[in-house]
Amino acid sequence: MRYLTAGESHGKQLTTILEGLPARMPLLKDDINESLLRRQKGYGRGKRMQIEKDLVEITSGVRHGYTLGSPISLVIHNDDYKHWTDIMGEDPIDEDTFIRRIVTRPRPGHADLNGALKYGHRDMRNVLERSSARETAARVAAGAVAKTLLRHLGIEVCGYVKEIGGIVAEDVPNLTIQEKMSLTEDSPVRTLDKKAEQQIMAKIDEAKKNGDSLGGVTEVYVEGMPPGIGSYVHYDRKLDSRIAGAVVSINAYKGVEFGMGFEAARKNGSQVHDEIGWNEEQGFYRKSNRLGGFEGGMTTGMPIVVKGVMKPIPTLMKPLQSVDIETKETFQASVERSDACAVPAAAVVMEHVVAFELAKAILEQFPNDQFPKLKQQFEQYREDVRSF
Ligand SMILES: Cc1cc2nc3c(=O)[nH]c(=O)nc-3n(C[C@H](O)[C@H](O)[C@H](O)COP(=O)(O)O)c2cc1C
Numbered sequence: 180m181r182y183l184t185a186g187e188s189h190g191k192q193l194t195t196i197l198e199g200l201p202a203r204m205p206l207l208k209d210d211i212n213e214s215l216l217r218r219q220k221g222y223g224r225g226k227r228m229q230i231e232k233d234l235v236e237i238t239s240g241v242r243h244g245y246t247l248g249s250p251i252s253l254v255i256h257n258d259d260y261k262h263w264t265d266i267m268g269e270d271p272i273d274e275d276t277f278i279r280r281i282v283t284r285p286r287p288g289h290a291d292l293n294g295a296l297k298y299g300h301r302d303m304r305n306v307l308e309r310s311s312a313r314e315t316a317a318r319v320a321a322g323a324v325a326k327t328l329l330r331h332l333g334i335e336v337c338g339y340v341k342e343i344g345g346i347v348a349e350d351v352p353n354l355t356i357q358e359k360m361s362l363t364e365d366s367p368v369r370t371l372d373k374k375a376e377q378q379i380m381a382k383i384d385e386a387k388k389n390g391d392s393l394g395g396v397t398e399v400y401v402e403g404m405p406p407g408i409g410s411y412v413h414y415d416r417k418l419d420s421r422i423a424g425a426v427v428s429i430n431a432y433k434g435v436e437f438g439m440g441f442e443a444a445r446k447n448g449s450q451v452h453d454e455i456g457w458n459e460e461q462g463f464y465r466k467s468n469r470l471g472g473f474e475g476g477m478t479t480g481m482p483i484v485v486k487g488v489m490k491p492i493p494t495l496m497k498p499l500q501s502v503d504i505e506t507k508e509t510f511q512a513s514v515e516r517s518d519a520c521a522v523p524a525a526a527v528v529m530e531h532v533v534a535f536e537l538a539k540a541i542l543e544q545f546p547n548d549q550f551p552k553l554k555q556q557f558e559q560y561r562e563d564v565r566s567f
């Protein structure tokens with residue numbers, strides 16, 4: 180399974196083409212819309228999210244609520260496009276409008292300058308329109324389809340916020356994944372910890388007031404993956420490495436940890452590895468999950484726990500110094516609108532990119548033409564590993 184996305188942030192629409200999904204899998208527009216709506220929520224976002232109402236149109240690959248096995252195309256319209264038709268249309272525009280709206284001032288922390296140097300664009304709008312995280316809506320649409328497949332196989336994926344601006348949300352022990360999902364849905368900053376929630380909101384307000392921005396840490400938790408998904412035989416089949424790549428591909432993500440992650444560097448082996456047990460009912464199991472559900476590039480059958488770190492949003496109301504690419508003059512960047520913090524939204528994006536990698540690995544490992552056959556073989560595999 181693979182997908183491509185197309186679309187500019189202020190262009191007409193975003194398009195996702197998803198290929199390699201089995202035929203005869205139940206899929207509803209609402210499965211995708213629910214995810215899109217979740218991505219739009221979260222305290223700290225700017226005015227753009229009040230303009231957009233992300234809804235998907237399925238334009239191919241699905242009939243009467245089931246996949247056909249042919250490419251699925253998903254379209255999300257940009258409601259903001261109506262304000263940008265002269266700037267973003269495909270037809271040539273008059274010189275005056277072009278000069279007035281040309282972007283020559285690169286923002287530190289964004290793709291603007293590197294993209295201009297690489298492609299030779301003198302109007303950096305040609306870079307920022309595509310490098311914008313607006314594209315993550317199209318990726319969430321693909322991930323929502325993957326999540327639907329996983330749900331039909333008994334696998335649930337949940338993303339939430341662990342930390343924003345240095346305020347850490349404590350874990351609530353022994354929650355079921357359903358409880359995690361509903362708690363985070365009710366939280367404006369998508370945390371499990373009510374106390375941290377209030378502090379985080381105050382911290383975001385403070386950053387906003389100072390014209391500044393915040394980053395944080397998001398976590399994705401997955402339940403229901405059997406052991407042995409992924410492979411140790413080649414670098415590009417290791418599922419943890421694919422997940423790491425997918426997470427860092429999200430705009431503003433700079434690092435990934437599995438389980439105890441970087442903390443492992445400060446521990447002895449006896450405090451890191453997960454001891455193996457066996458009983459008649461479960462078969463092989465782990466006595467702990469310090470490694471976050473992976474060994475040797477394969478799932479262990481324990482929940483997958485992966486964290487990602489998002490840097491603070493680069494567009495700042497408080498100006499940072501930069502240099503105009505035409506005049507070569509130093510200026511203090513000024514902007515009209517931006518998110519102050521998008522970590523809660525990014526947790527939803529991370530959930531969906533992880534879900535996509537999991538679904539992709541399953542489709543590589545099991546017969547993938549027809550969903551009912553895949554499901555049957557997958558359930559058989561679950562039983563095979565349980566009784567091994
Ligand atoms: C959900 C989400 C929303 C974002 N919103 C903004 C924003 O409003 N302003 C901004 O400058 N960057 C925003 N970003 C981050 C930039 O897109 C990102 O920093 C930029 O594309 C440069 O890429 P890099 O940070 O991965 O190097 C957002 C990122 C995500 C995931």
Ligand SMILES: C=C(O[C@@H]1CC(C(=O)O)=C[C@@H](OP(=O)(O)O)[C@H]1O)C(=O)O
Pocket residue numbers: 188225227228231310311312313314315316430516517518
């Ligand atoms: C549009 C989305 O996020 C955008 C990501 C983004 C950026 O620079 O990455 C900049 C902002 O867009 P604008 O410049 O139009 O205000 C965010 O709103 C979205 O998440 O759907």
